[in-house]
Amino acid sequence: MAIKAIIKTGKYYDSVALMIMAQKINRLHESLNSAVVMATTENKSILKNAGLYLDEFEKTTDADLIIVAEASDQQIIKKAMDKADELLCAFDKSSNDSVDFLPKSLEGAIEQMPQANLALISVAGKYATSEAKKALANGLNVMLFSDNVSLEDEIELKKIGAKKGLLVMGPDCGTAIINGVPLAFANVVNRGNIGVVAASGTGLQSVTTLISNNGGGISQAVGTGGRDIKEQVGGTTFLQALAMLKSDPNTEVILLVSKPPHPSVLDKIGALVKTIDKKVVALFLGASSEQVESLGMIAADTLEEAAYLALEHCGKFSEAALCDFKANKLAEFEGLQQTVIQLSRQLKPQQKYLRALFSGGTYSYEAQLLASSYLPDLYSAAPVEGVNKLKDVHRSEKHTIIDLGEDEFTAGRPHPMIDFSLRNQRIIQEAQDPSVAVILLDLVLGHGANLSPLDELVPTIEKAQDLCKQQSRLLPIICSVTGTDNDPQIKAQVVTALTKLQVVVAPSNAKALKLALSVLKGGK
Amino acid sequence: MNNLFDSPLNVVNIGLKSFHETLTKAGVSSVQVDWKPPVEIDHTLKDKIDNYKGEINKANQQALERVLNSKPSLVGMDIAKNVIPGMQDNLILHSGPPITWEKMCGPMRGGVMAALIYEGMASDEQTAIALAASGKIKFAPCHHHSTVGPMAGIVSASMPVFIIENEEYKNRAYCTMNEGLGKVLRYGAYGADVIKKLKWMESDLYPALKRAIAKLKKIDLKNIIAQALHMGDEVHNRNRAGTSLLYRQLAPAIVQTTDNSSVVAEVLSFINGNDHFFLNLSMPACKASLDAARGVKNSSLVTVMSRNGTEFGIQLSATGDEWFTAEAPVPDALFFPGYSKEDANPDIGDSSITETNGLGGFAIAASPAIVQFVGGTTSDAINYTLAMYEISIAENNMYQIPYLNFRGTPTGIDVIKVVEKNVLPFIDTGVAHKKPGIGQVGAGVLSAPMDPFKKAYTGFADKL
Incomplete structure (x- = not known):
């Protein structure tokens, strides 16, 4: 493996911008492991853990930018460095494009906008x-x-x-x-x-x-x-x-x-x-x-x-409307339940376990609370009472519920609602495990979240399904989608696309968990 | 009770730009802060300064009022040793904070050599070097003698100087005459032609100007600077308008007071041919204004920013004559053909007194003709000036920027704001060759280094 670094002084970039840059660089080649970080003490220790630390970083300070790349050969590293340059230039340009003056401080901003609240x-x-x-x-x-x-x-x-x-x-x-x-x-x-x-x-x-x-x-x-x-x-x-x-x-x-x-x-x-x-x-x-x-x-x-x-x-429902609403919800859920029971009947006997891979922390917490009384062999990286702790957060055991937004997973990378790569890898990992009966996911839309979730998730689900098909297995995937049709990602489109892939889209996280439990029960 | 829910949301966004973009797209009023990590400072110092905020603000207003009330006028000329306080035959004044011959950079050494030859104390390069190193010659900053000088800032005993009086507070400031561009003393050149020009300035230019100024009694420099800003000067790197305005006042008086018409022609064409002639008046005008604000207890106003080609030094109102210094940076510049950053000397000159007074780089938005120095577009220049408001105590009452709806120039640098906001003063500058004898190789801009401001912040807090 070859490794190379560039240090740039006197420029500051926010960490999310840099992490997105690193993500784009890493996509250039499989063997590529790169980081683009401000040289803070914290970031340097992340580099050490990632095996990307070089002696020349010793004298860098918070105000320096480190670009480091490791890959199987120099050619790839050069490509990575060129890409980094290109991305940094593009970022600078987009920052400089605005003729509008950006105040340098909170006080300067308030002077510009005295009504700030x-x-x-x-x-x-x-x-x-x-x-x-x-x-x-x-x-x-x-x-x-x-x-x-x-x-x-x-x-x-x-x-x-x-x-x-x-x-x-x-x-x-x-x-x-x-x-x-x-x-x-x-x-x-x-x-x-x-x-x-x-x-x-x-x-x-x-x-x-x-x-x-x-x-x-x-x-x-x-x-x-x-x-x-x-x-x-x-x-x-x-x-x-x-x-x-x-x-x-x-x-x-x-x-x-x-x-x-x-x-x-x-x-x-x-x-x-x-x-x-x-x-x-x-x-x-x-x-x-x-x-x-x-x-x-x-x-x-x-x-x-x-x-x-x-x-x-809230006074918006009449009693009759409320009854209808509840009945409709019930019908909708029963329909989904039928679907998962159909799916569960096609499972192999050794397919026994739930693997829930969340990007939302509260969803992981809620799912553990709901599942713990049904699943004695439940494991998690951050277990609630009555749930076992995973020995290695990167390896599932029996029934496993994890939140990929936990610190163990996010060090040095964007939140899994933005950067799907780690969860995508984990989905493939679970798909290769013949004991898995169902994968449970959440997908959170909205501002700040990944703007093209389907571009990342669809190929992964297809690959997971292919892997199982090759081994003559069916892999039920259940997913709740948090969002609205007014979100930039448009919830309805996301749901349609997932449904097309035979993903069971549940109306809520609790329902998704219940459906997953139905798969487990039905499969027995 | 918090009325957030009853009033339209107005957001200041500090950090991820995407949040600001989302808000703007949604039609919500939002201002993005161009945030940088702050300078690391000792928290006990910051707490102390925070505790004194009231006193400091009051002192700064008082100091700034003195700067704004100052009325610098050109009232006469004389030979340095006759008028500059403490001037002596064996004393050479230089720009920036104090420095020894051993530590002087190339162009400053060249300037010293030129002065010794000019004074007849040395006959050539070798004897000048020997004399300068002998200990018989004393060196002192111009700033210690109410004087300022561009680039090397060299002033010796028999050089003619302008006398600027601050009519409001009666303090005076001094500066030599500008020699023009090319191979000149202030950039460290000391050849025969340099000396010859200096001698002509002493024998012909100086008497003619002295007579003309005496006839006019005084020339109001504050007025010329205010007009020059309206005409595209920032009175540091561009002085074309100021020089023209000065010329219009001087010309009739020179014609009336100098009989020899060929001298008149030479003098007038010399001024006309030197766009920077007014620089040596805008600088002492700023010096006279800022000196009026010295010694105000608890004021964090910067009264001097200056460089000697080795170090960059500043002084504050509250800390008087104490210098806070650090290594001088090498400017980013546009270089004359054949030269590059390799050839450039670190930043040098007292001319950053203009920025200290809210002109020069602080007023670059008034000077679209020189935006090539700052990235090439007028919006770059405007953004530089806008950033300087963040570290200034107030807006000038007399000097204005037409493009910003005649907003007053950002005036009175506050060392606390510089350090706490991590926004550095922006300085226009000329670039000297690092070797003596060569002269100017470019012009450009630079941000002041942070270290002198950090040291001054500490020195200021200690004195509270």
Whole structure:
């Protein structure tokens, strides 16, 4: 193997732009392993782990750009370096094309837009706190997309925000819909009278799209970041957002989504809910319904149920319409169930196991909760109670549910909602395993997600199906699609294309899991 | 109560550009920040500065007011040792922060040699070098003597100088006459023709100008600079309009006060033939204005940015005469045919006093004729000026940029903003050959180095 690197000084590129560049470079040749990164300490350690570290990187600093490529011969490396140059030039050009002046700082931006009321911050975690502080000091609400922000910083920022009456959404807040505007990774949903507070990004996307696709609409959807409901943070943002929805005249029903909050936080939520003269539906994934109901909330067990309960209470359905709606949903599901039972009858006896490969963390969590009581031999990289931990996250055991958005998988590459390559490899890996009975997937659409999901997923599914066909096996694939027809990827088109491939497209993650369980049961 | 839900969303996007693009496509008002990682600074310093924000802002307003209220006028000429405070026969002034003969770059050494030959203290290159190295000659920055000089900035005792008075605060600044382009002392040339020209300037040009200025009593430089900006100068790399405006005032007075018509013709055609003649007036005009803002307690205003071809140094209002220095960078430039960056000396000259006063690179949007130096399009030039507002304390009340709806030029560099925003002052500059005796090889632009500003930030915080 040959390896070569170029170091460029004095230029800064955001990490996503660079990761997409590296992805494009790696596609040039199978043997090619390349990285394009700013020379931060973190990135250098990633390079070390990837075997792409050279001594000449020792003296580089945060402000340097490293391009490194390893391949079977020099010719390929040269191609990779040329491609890197081409991509960087194209990026510079697209940045310089705008004649519009870009302010160099938050203060400069505010001077340009004095009415600014929200800062959307997605710079690397170690810089994010100080940008967020500046935003708060200038009276802006903050959506902190960045991760790797310390818990201490989060607590401090939220204290400042609460004192000033400003929202601090995040850190690690991937999605929100404010005043009908999808922010960061969000779907284009109808506006309406359901207000959402979610400490879960996938959860927020899931309920907002389900509501929108089934005749309802969203007034506001506030993401809080996953740690907000922990004891130390105290649910600061969650409670602030809930209070804002309480007094928002356009919100009639409130929907709360998170993992179970810390008891002290749950108490505070309950106390606030008692003062709210609106229906509050709550999905605290894994919490007991009695506890939630005792605090004056309507308890839901799954994301799908949460969405439907919110719809049910939003006053948009007449009772008759609601009955029809439920009946239709039932009919739709029964149809799908028939399909999977048909499929399961064609399985070989050794095809016994579920392999669920998620890109949405909450989907993985929800699926584990739903499956754990049925599947004793269930494994995961991030197991919930009652689920076994995988010895090697890259190798499935028996029934396996994994979230490819976990840190173990994403180091140095874009999130699996953007970059499908790792999950595609894993799909092929599972397809080669004769003990697999069904593959369960999610596909999340919307802004920020991969804009051409079919281009990546369809060839992979076809290849997986071919592999199984060669071994005279059938491989049922079940997939839920999170999105709307107004999303840039257009949900209906995606569903049609997947259905054409004999993929069973489920209306929700919970239904997809149920269908998968049906495959397992029917196959016995 | 937070009214976010009741008001239209207006987003400042810091980070992933795609978020901004999505918002813009959806018709949501969004501003993308051209973000860079910040300079690493000691947090205790930043906290201290943050605690003093109120005092610092007040001090900066006060310092800046003094810059803006300044009224620099050309009031006369004289020989350096007669007027420059502390000037002596064995003293040679140079540009930039203090430096020894040993550490001087090629062009500055060449300039020193030219001055020693000009003063009759040395007869040739060899004797000049020996004398300069002997310790008998003292060197000091122009800035220590209320003086500024372009490029090598060499001033010796018998050189004629312009006298600029700040009529508001009565402080004065001094500068030699501009020799024109080509092989000239300020770029380190010291040949016979260089000395011959300097001697003519002393014998013919200086007396004629001195008489004319005396007749006019004064020439309002602030007024000429303001007009020149409207006519396409930024008064650093382009001084064509300023020179023309000056010429219109001087010409009748020269004709009236100099009898010898061939001298009149020579003097007028010399000024007419040198587009940079006004540079040696715009610089001391800026110097006189900024010196008025020296020594304001708690002010982080930059009063000097200057280079000696080896080091780049700055001074702040609150820290007085203390220099904060680091290695001078080599400019990106357009080179004269036959030369390249290989030949270029690191940045040199006091002329960045114009940027310190919100002109030059800070006002490049006013000067479309020289956008070749900054990437070739007017929008490049405009974006450079717009970026400089981010590190400036205020907008000028007198100097304006027509293209920006006559917005005042970004004036008064704040070292805190430079460091905390990681936005560096943008400087127009000429480029000298790194060897003595050759002269100018190009012109271009550069960003100031960060280190002097980081050091000044520390020095400033320590003094709070």
